[in-house]
Amino acid sequence: MRGFLIGLVVIIAALGGAFYYLSTPDIPRTVLEARYGGAPSQFITLADGARAHIRDEGPRAAPVLVLIHGSNASLFTWRPWVARLEGTFRVVTMDMPGHGLTGAVPSGDYTGKAMVEFVRAVTEKLGIAKFAIGGNSMGGAIAARFAETYPENVTGLILVDAGGLPSKQGDKIPLAFQIARTPVLGKIMLYITPRSIVSEGLNDAIVRKAIITDAMIDQYWDFARMAGSRAATESRFQEPYDSYIPDHVGAIKAPTLILWGEEDHLVPLSAGRDYAKDIAGSKLIVYPATGHIPQEEVADQSAADVKAFLLATAKP
Secondary structure, three states: OHHHHHHHHHHHHHHHHHHHHHOOOOEOHHHHHHHHOOOOEEEEEOOOOOEEEEEEEOOOOOOEEEEEOOOOOOHHHHHHHHHHHOOOOEEEEEOOOOOOOOOOOOOOOOOHHHHHHHHHHHHHHOOOOOEEEEEEEHHHHHHHHHHHHOHHHEEEEEEEEEOOOOOOOOOOOOHHHHHHOOHHHHHHOOOOOOHHHHHHHHHHHOOOHHHOOHHHHHHHHHHHOEOOHHHHHHHHHOOOOOOHHHHHHHHOOOOEEEEEEOOOOOOOHHHHHHHHHHOOOOEEEEEOOOOOOHHHHOHHHHHHHHHHHHHHHOOO
């Protein structure tokens, strides 16, 4: 018995040591705001107490474009488009609940419906009533749902490798997402989030590897570890499948541009074709040798396509 107890103590000590060695502590919000929240960033407090990180750039009187980032990303994914569009349009980007410098929100609600209401609250706070809305990946699903829910506000819809439609067999789910969706393993990621898993996720998503830099990986890794964000991510990934988009996609009436990376295996081109089939009058543009993030991988061409679409659909 004594030998058994000694062995058990050794195992527990080894596990504790491994946990201590591998653990990645939270980063305080104030530290990350100082690192990433300089001008033109703004922080606005919404009616429910959420403190939203936004950027509002371009001429105030210009047509407005609101952009929503994907899962585990941030508003910084839109910097290439903002740089190319802010001379012609007013471009509003925001960190969604549980992401970036917005981080965890008081409601603890990270459902698709709550995300849509967050966008509505931000745009109302900014006094913007009419705008085009675009989104990448998770953000595409949010943008599509917003366009169907609040058609009176939407002048155009841009879907960039958008989520929301049912996954098909063969979709590749990043390792970090697989872990987050597993109840027990997801708890581990509250304490252990290695930089390597962030690097692996970006390399899975992006075909044009030249855009992946150490600074990009570090920024994703930093935001993933902001105090409260890992618990928010776990909560979001434990939500049951939401069928709102497939149930309502045919009701979208806004002029719609669909942009897709031909080699996206996270949300494959078949989903883009399904969106194009389901949304009457929509236009699909496919970028060869491009993955899940065309706004960064083919910034010049995708921004030019967006500009042409917005100018064609903007009302005088």
